[in-house]
Amino acid sequence: MTTKEKITSIREQMTQNGVSAYIIPSSDPHISEYLPDHYKCIQFASGFTGSAGTLVITQDFAGLWTDFRYFVQADEQLQDSGFELVKLKVQHAPEYIAWLHETLADNAVVAFNDRLLSVFLGQLLQNQLADKHIEFKSYDFLDPIWAGRPELPTEPAFLIDAKYSGSSTAEKLTALRKSLKSLKADYQLLSSLDDIAWLFNIRGKDVSYNPVVLSFALISADIATLFIDPIKLSLADVEVLNQSGVKTAPYGDIEKALAALPENCSVFIDPKRNCFGLFKLIPASATFIHDINPTTHFKAVKNETEVENMRSAMVKDGVAMTRFFKWMEENIGKIKITEISAAEKLKGFRAEQDTFAGVSFNTIGGYKAHGALPHYFATAESDVKILEEGLFLVDSGGQYFYGTTDITRMIALGNNTDEERTDYTLVLKAMIEGSKTLYPKGTCGYQIDSICRRPLWDYAINYGHGTGHGIGFYLNVHEGPQVLNPTNTAIPLEIGMITSIEPGIYRPGKHGVRIENLVLTIQNVSNEFNDFYSFETLTLALIDTRLIKKELLEISHIQWLNNYHNTVIDRLGPHLTTEELDWLKEKAKAI
Amino acid sequence: MTTKEKITSIREQMTQNGVSAYIIPSSDPHISEYLPDHYKCIQFASGFTGSAGTLVITQDFAGLWTDFRYFVQADEQLQDSGFELVKLKVQHAPEYIAWLHETLADNAVVAFNDRLLSVFLGQLLQNQLADKHIEFKSYDFLDPIWAGRPELPTEPAFLIDAKYSGSSTAEKLTALRKSLKSLKADYQLLSSLDDIAWLFNIRGKDVSYNPVVLSFALISADIATLFIDPIKLSLADVEVLNQSGVKTAPYGDIEKALAALPENCSVFIDPKRNCFGLFKLIPASATFIHDINPTTHFKAVKNETEVENMRSAMVKDGVAMTRFFKWMEENIGKIKITEISAAEKLKGFRAEQDTFAGVSFNTIGGYKAHGALPHYFATAESDVKILEEGLFLVDSGGQYFYGTTDITRMIALGNNTDEERTDYTLVLKAMIEGSKTLYPKGTCGYQIDSICRRPLWDYAINYGHGTGHGIGFYLNVHEGPQVLNPTNTAIPLEIGMITSIEPGIYRPGKHGVRIENLVLTIQNVSNEFNDFYSFETLTLALIDTRLIKKELLEISHIQWLNNYHNTVIDRLGPHLTTEELDWLKEKAKAI
DSSP states (O other), rough: OOOOHHHHHHHHHHHTTOSSSSEEOOOTOOOOSSGGGOOOOOHHOOOOOOOOOOOEOOOSOOOEEEEGGGGGHHHHTTSSSSOEEEEEETTTTOOOHHHHHSSTTTOOOOEEEEESSSSSHHHHHHHHTTTTTTTEEOOOOSSSGGGTOOOOOOOOOOEOOOOOOHSSSHHHHHHHHHHHHTOSEEEEEEOOOOHHHHHEEOOSSSSSSSSSOOEEEEEEESSSSHHHHHHHSSSHHHHHHTHHHHHHEOOOGHHHHHHHHOTOOEEOOOSSBBBHHHHHHHHHOOOEEEEEOOHHHHBBOOOOHHHHHHHHHHHHHHHHHHHHHHHHHBTTTTTTOHHHHHHHHHHHHHHHTTTTEESSSSOOEEOOOOGGTTTOOOOOOOOOOSSEEEEEEEEEEEEEEEEEOOOEEEEEEEEEOOHHHHHHHHHHHHHHHHTTOEEETOBBBHHHHHHHHHHHTTTTOOSOOEEEEEOOOSEEEEEEEEEEEESSOBBBBBBBBBEEOOOEEEEEEETEEEBBBBEEEEEEEESOEEEEEEEEEEEHHHHHHHHOOGGGOOOOHHHHHHHHHHHHHHHHHSSSSHHHHHHHHHTTTTO | OOOHHHHHHHHHHHHTTSEEEEEESSSSSTSSSSSSSSGOOHHHHHHOOOOOOEEOSSSEEEEEEEEEGGGGHHHHHHHTTSSSEEEEETOOOOTTHHHHHHHHHHTTTEEEEEEEEEEEHHHHHHTTTGGGTOEEEEEOOOGGOOTOOOOOOOOOEEEEEEEHHHHHHHHHHHHHHHHHHTTTTTTEEOOOOOHHHHTEEEEOOOSSOOOOOOOEEESSSEEEEEEGGGGGGGGHHHHHHHTTTEEOOOGHHHHHHHHHOOOOOOOEOOSSSSHHHHHTSSSSTEEEEEEHHHHHHHBBBBOHHHHHHHHHHHHHHHHHHHHHHHHHHHHBBBOBBBHHHHHHHHHHHTTTTTEEEESSSSSSSEEEGGGEEEEEGOOTTTTTOSSSEEEEEEEOOOOOOOOOOOEEEEEEEEEOOOOOHHHHHHHHHHHHHHOOOOTTOOOOOHHHHHHHHHHTTTTTOSSSSEEEEEOOOOSSSEHHHHHHHSOOOOOOOTTTTTEOOOOOEEETOOOEEEEEEEEEEEEEEESSSSSEEEEEEEOOOOOOTTTOOOOSSSSHHHHHHHHHHHHHHHHHGGGOOHHHHHHHHHHHHOO
């Protein structure tokens, strides 16, 4: 079935059910970023493989709303699909709602699968279309036409001992219940898989890259129930959970449990991390407390055990990156290396490392113009051979017991243009600006974001993505609540938070440059003005110095880079062969 | 009557009326920053003369909640007053509400004069104390004990011709009505005096420093009524207003007009710029649109006529500042100069300027440790003699037909410490960082704020006030909606906005340093990445170079300063005597 045929079939179903517009979000009932294959609806319907977007279909129009990062990719993938690309002005903004408001007649019916839309978006749709008296219905128009739709995964899950996570489920439940009590919530519905994984010290293999397990949780002052396919847990693990005060129930039973909540109870719901469909099952008499899940904040502030584990994951990852860089240098021009084969080789070096448990996201290996696509993933069709010229951007990461990594490096292959050298140096400068910043307690991500961008703004250059994101402890590569971006998200950086710093410059048709490290917020000085925090850079890997235009850097940037390389050599040295270490020392020598 | 006796009397009135807590905000029925004497309630009740604060009185406690800027001043002024200082953690946050929540019993009565509390604060009190079932009442417990309370002012008002304001009242009403229509508002209640002054091209002398006139306005699609004491307007001005489609009515008639609004109408109310008392007079069946007044945004984006007028006011102000600097240098140590006499002298130099119409705020002239009080005003008791040593901070401004200025400069008097030199250089660096920033369209004040702070953060230094504020066109020295501060106020800087940049370092007991210029947002380059904006510095006055530690600056800062001084010389030169110009050239020579 072609995508055009799929659109036709969806439109027929719309007509049969009196639906004027059908919305297909990129989501699942847990409002996940990375989806089980069963929920890859946008890819099935349109062919677009990006991780963010929304399809909206009417009888006259079929469109994909997506952001800056995916404009070039979507342009290519949507050719002849019947879908048109609608470029978002603001990343993640549901701009299709304003379009629906303009397009729809009064009293029209809008449909979506209400298990795939967040409570936030469901309510936003209702509010913003209220004056048009739009009726909302839930349908899955894809299921009837999705031959061979993948089943939900049944991979086993497993528990992490508190000696690795640094805190037991019982301790975490106590902290959560304290929050719920102060928020006057009788119950909390928890659907977000990383929150559940953190709270119950549980991990799984249900989703690519994220070690999470499909599950829901319902927590009250005295009961905590984990809704999970029973096949996924061993009896021993169930016993451990029970001893921590956790009951288990089948995955689908969350629906009955919500419907059976007592009248007039109060329920805590994170509106961006629960689906509209489950929310509507809760008795109408309930009062709702809408806020970010308390666990999201707890999870973001790493304890000492987690930080120490993350540090040792960084050593493993740095060793793999070093071997990859050396292999690239020694083999480029000698054997055929493509974007895909390079990514495979890098994965191989990671896999050699103790406790490797998979990559933490689909490697972005973009050669030359492909590097200008911030979220490019090479496919068999797009894959190109890497030559001894230009720039190769590699954004990759690994999952280890117990740690998650995310790193972007540039490999200079030769004959680099002056523009490439300038862009490379400015991105490095921006990354260092953020990394070396001293900032007062209370500083929010948007403040660090503008400090990172400033060196690019000086040259009238900017990038369309955020500067950085939180990262989980052996968990999702993207997590909140902190974020480094220009939006006014008032989440202060706290001691123990781990965040990426990854500015970039993208020249469509030419090249892209991005350099990314993970940093830990630590206490620095305390004085009459405030407590000041700074970043400890956790990522340990060579930063290619060959393209640097020293005259664009200040002394403080050069000092930072030379100190960083000394740390990389010191920390990775004991885990490298003599030959590898000599190679690294030569490449990382002071500029 | 001592302040302790006043507290006793207020408590007696509270007991008679069953009131458990009495709130005295720093405000008037227009939610102004600068108050007519009639409304200087906090000063009357407590003796505290700062421009921001809230008194709360219970039977057991009487406190002043105020922020960082006033801690030292409040400590001194509240001695033996019966009031205790409560230090705000966050500037302008109504932290006394949480205190009331802790302190009050269920079902208690809280009172305040509802003409002095904003709609926003009134509703916040109601919401945050809802679970304690607090009852709210409106009383003025000060009036009965305020012997000789000043009457409301009766100064004449006057109209500005569109050739000076760049836009007629009829044009402004058309733009406002377009906004109200798109917001689906049948009526707007406008209480904020600067919004009214802008909309009706009217100015007055009812408040110190701000050329505004006490008035309200009620605007619908076809009627605009200005409520103003009839004695203030000439018949000719009334006629001009009528021709612009504006009716006039007595000031107090706003109450009847609001009560007479039709049932089920929709009313636009800026909740932070209207008082709770008037809001409650509107029929309960009305629906409310709560947002920032559209006029606040219109007013902030200066048209070309306003910008040109502001530029020429800056020349007048710069000439006065130059003469003041020269006079200080030539007379210090020879005649007795105090904080107050210096401020008077500066006012005299401004008054010599064509079209001078008064100072734009109470001059902050702080010598040595007084400079560490960001909002210090010298009084007969605090005034000190200025000697040939230390630092003198002068933050001052003028009102001219047609322009408003606000400038802070430091005068180095001799024997300056190394700490003074370092602090001076870092503040200058921070001011230049902001002034020379190139930034993409859409950049908000909080982003510029962190760029300015960064040079201080590098040394673990910070300041407790914002980096900058909007400024009116021959209007209030502080205006919104844009603001440069760390809060997440998502107001982008737009071409035509004028904002101050005024970082500082404060060393209590030693000295304070602040350097302030006004800057205009202008278009810079436009390229594949975005439109980029930059600042044109409007303020034209010498920046003392004697304390600069050049090694703390980068070349770009030095270049900026030298270019700036060349501009100052070029622009002020034609208006100075040869002797003055020679003096300025010597002082402003390149470093």
